[in-house]
Amino acid sequence: MQDYYIVDDGKTQLLKFKKLEEFKDKVELAFSLKTYNNGFKYEIKDDVHEDVRLTKFNNISKSLNIDKRKIILPKQEHTDNIRIIKEKDIIVSKINCTQKDNKDNLDNIDSNLVTNLFYQLRDVDGLITNVKGAILATTFSDCTPLFFYDPIMNVIGNIHSGWVGTTKKIGQKAVDILVNQMDCNPKNILCFIGPHIRKDHFLVNDDVKNIFENTFLDICKKYNIIEETNLINEKGKQYRIDTTLINKIMIEERGILEKNIFDCNLCTVCNKDMFHSRRAEGIDYEVNTGIMYLK
Ligand SMILES: [Zn+2]
Incomplete structure (x- = not known):
């Protein structure tokens, strides 16, 4: 049975998880498809793309009926830094909004505000909150999206892995963090795994293979994580790595129940018509957005 469905309103196509239907009054989770041209380039050092990014958020925010000014978008840098978004972060956005309300061009208010939040959250690859209305956004093109929701404590997490x-x-x-700082019981936490590159397409050379082997020694011994192939590229022999399985095992080690992990089972490379993919698109790749918030 498929864990996901796709909503098409003529402005965006958004992937949602069936399990969250039962909590639809409390939480929203949507992952954008590349259709309707809703991706954008993720070039963190290039301001030129700010406008592109913000135009793209217009459609997503209209489809979800959310205030674009409350979207919290970190500057992702492949770190393991996770920021807990508090009420004061939302107040910051309100202040910014008021200051700029005097300006004539309303479109610019939104743009400037999102830009501010974007640059405030440097080197952050995960957001967690229990604040209603804090709209957590992360972007992906092949990387693994991990979304968490605890329906008892009403806490969400949006993680770029x-x-x-x-x-x-x-x-x-x-x-x-969910357990120690947000008082969640791991047995209550639901985890949703979005579209990302899967083992068949995640080909790496010795350098990356060795990092995985050394980091996940025990997991590699127990499970079929690394698979040798007959493929060779300019850097040498290639291996396939099952990052999906590693992520699942790692969170299960922390007490998340297998039955509470919902994987859309979609590969971004196999489904390059649906999702942006760095591997499939090359250097001009664009990104998909994962948006999650409490209502
Ligand atoms: Zn694939």
Whole structure:
């Protein structure tokens, strides 16, 4: 049975998880598809793309009926840094909004505000909150999206776990924060895994393979994580790595129940018509957005 469905309103196509239907009055989680041109380039050092980014958020925020000014978008850098978004972060956005309300061009108010939040959250690859209306956004193109929701404590987490983040165990760190700082019981936490590059397409050379082997010694012994292939590229022999399985095992090690992990089972490379993919698109790749918030 498919864990996800896709909503198409003529402005965006958004992937949602069936499990969250039962909590639809409390939480929203949506992952954007590349259709309707809703991706954008993620070039953190290039302001030129700010406008592109913000135009793209217009459609997503209209489809979800949310205030674009409350979107909290970190500057992701493949770290394992996770920020807890508090009420004061939302107040900051309100102040920024009021200051700029005097300006004539309303469109610019939104743009400037999102830009401010974007640059405030440097080197952050995960967001956690229990504040209603804090709209947590992260972007992906092949990296693994891990979304968490505890319906008892009403806490959410939106985590970017690329292969580097996976080796830094950012998923485990997210669960640790949910449990130790947000008072969640791991048995209540639901985890949703969005579209990302899967084992068949995640080909790496010795350098990356060795990092995984050394980081996940025990997991590699027990499970079929690393698979040798007959493929060779300019850097030598290639291996396939199952980052999906590593992420699942890591969060289960922290007490998340297998039955509470909902994986859309979609590969971004296999489904490059639906999602942006760095591997499939090359250097001009664009990104998909994962948005999560409490209502
Ligand atoms: Zn694939």
